[in-house]
Each structure stands twice: as C-alpha cells, then as structure tokens.
Amino acid sequence: xxxxxxxxxxxxxxxxxxxxxxxxxxxxxxxxxxxxxxxxxxxxxxxxxxxxxxxxxxxxxxxxxxxxxxxxxxxxxxxxxxxxxxxxxxxxxxxxxxxxxxxxxxxxxxxxxxxxxxxxxxxxxxxxxxxxxxxxxxxxxxxxxxxxxxxxxxxxxxxxxxxxxxxxxxxxxxxxxxxxxxxxxxxxxxxxxxxxxxxxxxxxxxxxxxxxxxxxxxxxxxxxxxxxxxxxxxxxxxxxxxxxxxxxxxxxxxxxxxxxxxxxxxx
Amino acid sequence: xxxxxxxxxxxxxxxxxxxxxxxxxxxxxxxxxxxxxxxxxxxxxxxxxxxxxxxxxxxxxxxxxxxxxxxxxxxxxxxxxxxxxxxxxxxxxxxxxxxxxxxxxxxxxxxxxxxxxxxxxxxxxxxxxxxxxxxxxxxxxxxxxxxxxxxxxxxxxxxxxxxxxxxxxxxxxxxxxxxxxxxxxxxxxxxxxxxxxxxxxxxxxxxxxxxxxxxxxxxxxxxxxxxxxxxxx
Numbered sequence: 001x002x003x004x005x006x007x008x009x010x011x012x013x014x015x016x017x018x019x020x021x022x023x024x025x026x027x028x029x030x031x032x033x034x035x036x037x038x039x040x041x042x043x044x045x046x047x048x049x050x051x052x053x054x055x056x057x058x059x060x061x062x063x064x065x066x067x068x069x070x071x072x073x074x075x076x077x078x079x080x081x082x083x084x085x086x087x088x089x090x091x092x093x094x095x096x097x098x099x100x101x102x103x104x105x106x107x108x109x110x111x112x113x114x115x116x117x118x119x120x121x122x123x124x125x126x127x128x129x130x131x132x133x134x135x136x137x138x139x140x141x142x143x144x145x146x147x148x149x150x151x152x153x154x155x156x157x158x159x160x161x162x163x164x165x166x167x168x169x170x171x172x173x174x175x176x177x178x179x180x181x182x183x184x185x186x187x188x189x190x191x192x193x194x195x196x197x198x199x200x201x202x203x204x205x206x207x208x209x210x211x212x213x214x215x216x217x218x219x220x221x222x223x224x225x226x227x228x229x230x231x232x233x234x235x236x237x238x239x240x241x242x243x244x245x246x247x248x249x250x251x252x253x254x255x256x257x258x259x260x261x262x263x264x265x266x267x
Numbered sequence: 268x269x270x271x272x273x274x275x276x277x278x279x280x281x282x283x284x285x286x287x288x289x290x291x292x293x294x295x296x297x298x299x300x301x302x303x304x305x306x307x308x309x310x311x312x313x314x315x316x317x318x319x320x321x322x323x324x325x326x327x328x329x330x331x332x333x334x335x336x337x338x339x340x341x342x343x344x345x346x347x348x349x350x351x352x353x354x355x356x357x358x359x360x361x362x363x364x365x366x367x368x369x370x371x372x373x374x375x376x377x378x379x380x381x382x383x384x385x386x387x388x389x390x391x392x393x394x395x396x397x398x399x400x401x402x403x404x405x406x407x408x409x410x411x412x413x414x415x416x417x418x419x420x421x422x423x424x425x426x427x428x429x430x431x432x433x434x435x436x437x438x439x440x441x442x443x444x445x446x447x448x449x450x451x452x453x454x455x456x457x458x459x460x461x462x463x464x465x466x467x468x469x470x471x472x473x474x475x476x477x478x479x480x481x482x483x484x485x486x487x488x489x490x491x492x493x494x495x496x497x498x499x500x
Binding site for chain 2: 001002003004005006007008009011012015016220222226228229230232234235236237238239240241243246251253254255256258260261263264265266267
C-alpha cells in the first residue's frame with residue numbers, strides 16, 4: 001500500500017475540477033478564416049465552466065455539460081467587386097478641326113473592400129472524457145486530467161443567430177451607400193443564405209474547438225523537493241522531503257468511485 | 268467501504284512515511300535532539316540548543332549537562348514495535364522508541380576552608396590514595412533505550428498551518444535498579460520528551476503530500492498503522 005494516500009469522492013472531484021477549470025480563466029486567440037466569399041479576421045475569447053463530474057474506473061473522468069462561453073469579434077472584409085463588375089471606361093480621343101485632339105479621361109472604378117464588424121457571444125455545452133496524466137518534469141510532479149478526444153461540438157441555433165447578426169451588421173454598413181446600398185445589402189443576404197448553417201459550422205468549428213481539444217486540467221502540482229516547513233530562523237532552516245513517486249487513478253471503493261492520489265516519500 | 272466514507276476528502280500517511288518525515292525534520296533541524304549547558308553547548312546553532320546550567324550553591328557555574336536524543340521511531344496502532352510490558356498500545360495511540368544519552372560534566376570542587384588557614388599556601392593533604400579519588404574533571408554519560416506511548420493532538424505551526432503533534436502520555440526505561448531511580452529518570456525523560464515532541468509540528472498539508480485541500484471533520488485518527496483524516500474540500 002502506498003505511503004501517502006489522498007482521495008476525493010465525486011462530490012469533492014466536482015468541486016476540485018470546478019475550481020481548477022475556473023483558475024484556467026478566459027483564453028483568447030485570433031486569426032482569420034473564410035466564410036463563403038468573405039474573409040474574416042477574428043478574435044475570440046472562451047471561458048470554460050465545469051459540469052457534472054463522473055469518475056469512471058480505472059482512469060476516466062467524464063465531465064457532462066462542460067460549458068464554453070465564447071465571445072467572437074469578427075471583422076469581415078467584403079470585396080464589393082465580387083458582386084459588382086469593375087467599371088473601366090477607356091480614354092477616347094477625338095480630333096476636332098481647329099481645336100486639335102481632345103481626349104476624355106480614362107475612368108476606372110475598382111470597387112473597394114468594405115469592412116463589416118460583427119460581435120457575437122454564445123455558449124455551448126459538451127460531454128468530454130479526460131484521462132489522468134502523471135509527469136515529473138522540471139523538478140515538479142504534476143497530475144492533470146487530459147482530454148481524451150475532441151468532442152463533437154453542437155452549435156445548433158447559434159449558427160442561425162450568427163448568420164442573422166452578420167446580415168444585420170452588413171445591412172447597417174451597406175444601406176447608406178448611395179444608389180447601390182440597398183442592392184448590396186440584398187446581395188449579402190443572398191450570399192449568407194447560400195453559405196447557410198453548414199458554412200457557419202465549418203467556420204466556427206476550427207475556431208472554437210481548440211478551446212476544448214487541448215484541455216489539460218491541473219489536479220496536483222508539487223515540487224519533488226517538497227517543503228514540509230519553511231525556514232523560520234537562522235537555527236531553524238526549512239525542512240524538506242523528496243516525493244519519490246506520485247500516482248493517480250480512479251478506484252471503485254465500497255459504493256463510491258474515488259479519485260485516488262498516492263505518493264511515496266523519503267527524507 | 269470507501270476511503271472518503273461520509274466526507275468528500277480523505278488523506279492518510281503510513282508510519283513508514285511518518286518516520287521519513289520525522290527523520291527529515293531532525294536531520295534538517297538537529298538542534299531539537301541535542302540540548303546542553305554552556306560548557307557542552309556554548310551557543311544555539313542548527314546542530315544544538317544551549318540551555319542554562321543547573322544552578323547549585325557551591326558549584327561554580329552550576330552543574331553542566333547535556334542530553335542527546337536519537338531520531339525517534341514511531342509505531343502507529345496496530346502495534347508492530349516491541350514495547351516494554353509496562354506499556355501497551357491502545358487504539359488511537361502511537362508508540363515510540365529512541366536512544367537517549369545523558370551527560371554531566373563532573374568536577375571535583377575546591378572547598379573554601381573556614382576558618383582561613385593560618386598559612387594560606389599550606390594545603391591539607393588528602394588521605395585517600397590518588398587512584399581512588401574522583402578525577403578533577405570528567406564527562407560522565409549514560410545511554411538509555413527509552414520507550415513511550417502517546418496520542419495525537421491538533422495544533423498550529425508557527426506559520427499558522429493546521430498541524431499535528433505527538434503528545435507523550437507515558438515513558439518507560441528498561442532495567443534500571445532500584446525502581447525509584449528508574450521512576451525518577453522516567454519522570455525526567457517524560458517531561459523532556461513531552462517538550463521536544465511538542466516542538467515537532469507536522470503540517471497536515473505534508474501528511475497528504477500537498478494533495479487536495481482538506482478541512483478535517485474526522486481525525487486525525489490513528490488506525491491500521493496510519494494517520495487518517497477525512498473532511499471537506
């Protein structure tokens with residue numbers, strides 16, 4: 001039997017993981033992606049909240065209803081040239097007697113790219129399985145719950161809402177453009193309808209998945225040279241022990257599943 | 268039966284690891300094992316603790332002494348260490364065995380003559396032959412094997428951490444005659460061991476190697492050769 005044993009029941013594990021996940025805090029990433037003809041630069045912030053923990057022997061921690069609150073700031077570059085033909089009127093010169101050659105100016109209209117900002121926030125819930133990973137690295141023992149596989153993220157109504165938000169933001173930007181504004185707004189709405197839910201899911205998936213796919217939840221972290229007592233005076237130096245071995249597993253004991261951490265020490 | 272039983276968190280340490288903790292404590296702070304008056308220990312250092320000499324009229328500088336303890340070995344109930352028949356290990360108790368060395372700096376005293384001699388330089392000859400006389404100065408020591416039993420108490424460390432100490436309840440020295448001399452020495456060591464162990468405050472955090480948080484509701488208990496605690500996160 002191990003020299004030191006510490007154990008948590010599912011209630012304790014719920015509390016521990018809720019705290020550990022809360023400590024991870026909000027994470028932000030940014031990049032760019034394409035949504036149909038649009039190129040979007042994005043910045044997204046995600047915050048995780050633990051759900052219900054189910055301890056499954058010998059080595060699985062399942063979190064049901066793991067929640068990710070995310071807030072997305074999009075900046076769409078909408079190139080008007082994709083729906084309006086560029087206008088190019090070449091120079092025309094006429095030779096007028098007594099006046100000489102008269103030329104009209106060359107006219108080129110290259111439609112600009114209009115930036116459409118969109119902010120959108122939502123959350124999703126998923127069920128994820130984690131495995132206990134134990135490591136000794138850089139003089140520290142760590143036990144982490146590492147996500148086993150990328151869960152299937154269901155966006156559901158989010159996609160419809162995001163499409164609507166993009167359409168509304170585009171309308172606000174495009175409508176004031178003289179003459180062609182209403183036409184452009186209608187054109188964008190038509191494009192969004194073509195992109196549809198599948199397109200938005202394909203856009204959101206790669207952006208949001210990394211918040212969960214690389215998840216490592218810290219459960220235990222202590223230096224191998226473990227301080228029992230700090231130094232309190234010149235004649236009372238600190239007292240250390242060595243954590244020779246740390247292990248962790250899920251055990252079924254009696255009627256309960258428990259997260260059990262063990263350690264062997266030496267002076 | 269689950270480890271946590273009705274609580275959310277459980278922690279326990281086996282007596283082997285507990286002895287490793289004590290060894291670490293006394294190795295890093297050996298002064299808690301060695302106490303002596305100034306002729307033995309002039310100043311307190313990491314290695315030794317200085318104490319006053321025992322004042323006694325006519326003994327210049329007092330009686331010089333030193334006590335040196337070995338690193339104690341703890342046995343948590345159930346009993347595996349052999350104890351003297353006078354001691355028994357009951358549920359919830361610990362037994363401990365250790366070596367103790369007691370030393371005195373023994374001096375022959377020069378008696379101040381009264382009334383003063385007529386010839387101050389004249390010394391009175393001692394009648395006892397030289398080889399029978401006590402030396403002028405001699406460090407006299409004895410080594411004892413001491414056993415004790417006790418229980419745990421919850422205390423705070425000097426830095427305010429929740430901790431345990433070993434409270435000594437009874438001490439036994441084997442094979443000293445006459446019995447009353449044994450009783451006197453046991454009384455002396457009972458007081459000394461109580462005081463020494465009261466300084467060895469082991470944080471609950473160390474007893475669970477820093478794993479999880481634990482606000483004790485049940486324990487610390489001694490059972491199955493382990494100290495066990497159960498509580499909330």
